[in-house]
Amino acid sequence: MRAIRVASAALLGVCALTLSAPAAVASGGGNITPFGFSVLPSTIAAGGQVTLQLNRDGGCRGPATVTSAVFDAVTIPPGRSAATATVDWDAKPGATYQVTFTCDGVSGSTALTIAGGRPVGPTPLPINPVNPIAPLNPDRGVRAGEGGSIAGFDLKEIGLGAALIAGSVAAAYHFSRRRTGEGGA
Structure with missing residues (x-):
């Protein structure tokens, strides 16, 4: 009986993680190229x-x-x-x-x-243009820490995902620790 509860809790956790992961969206615009x-x-x-x-x-x-x-x-x-x-x-x-x-x-x-004017849709993040083909300067170090992947950072989605994961962990813990009146125990 304990194995069934553990398997159910594990399955619930995997489902919660799967549902909280972002879905891949494929556009039907034919924009796939070999380059x-x-x-x-x-x-x-x-x-x-x-x-x-x-x-x-x-x-x-x-x-x-x-x-x-x-x-x-x-x-x-x-x-x-x-x-x-x-x-x-x-x-x-x-x-x-x-x-x-x-x-x-x-x-x-x-x-x-x-750029400029009133944007349509969500407000874009400010852009700091950099020269992507900048000459190397051996006297200075690298400019680490610039850039990154902040586009699409949505606090609501992250909060919902964290709540789903926390809920699945709590449910898994509850079901694994719950005692039933079955089997004389």
Whole structure:
């Protein structure tokens, strides 16, 4: 009888952990490419420069073309993995523009947001632009502690997950310690 209670408590704990884990969301937009790409920074003021990065390890062999309504088309030649583009001065503040990377007949896109104005939706975190291709300076140490993954940090979700885990641990403890009147014990 004790084995059944322990197994039930373990199953309850595993279910609580499974339900509190974030779900993977797959978009049906066909944005899966054999190569990786990004625009840095993803939020910039009108007239600023963005770095267009391409990961060629996945299958992009030829020249890559990067297009958007907010800057002129840029070609990243074979053998290179980055280029820069200057955002148009007349870009609408608060708007989000699509940036499309095309290589070897395959296309994928990402968003570029123009800073300023009144943003639509949740308030974005402030961005401190850094130069991703900064020259190395041997006289100074590394700049550790910058960056990270704070985007999407939601206290409600974390609190709900912690409450579910605490509840499952408490229930497992309660059920494992509870005595029943069955079996003469």
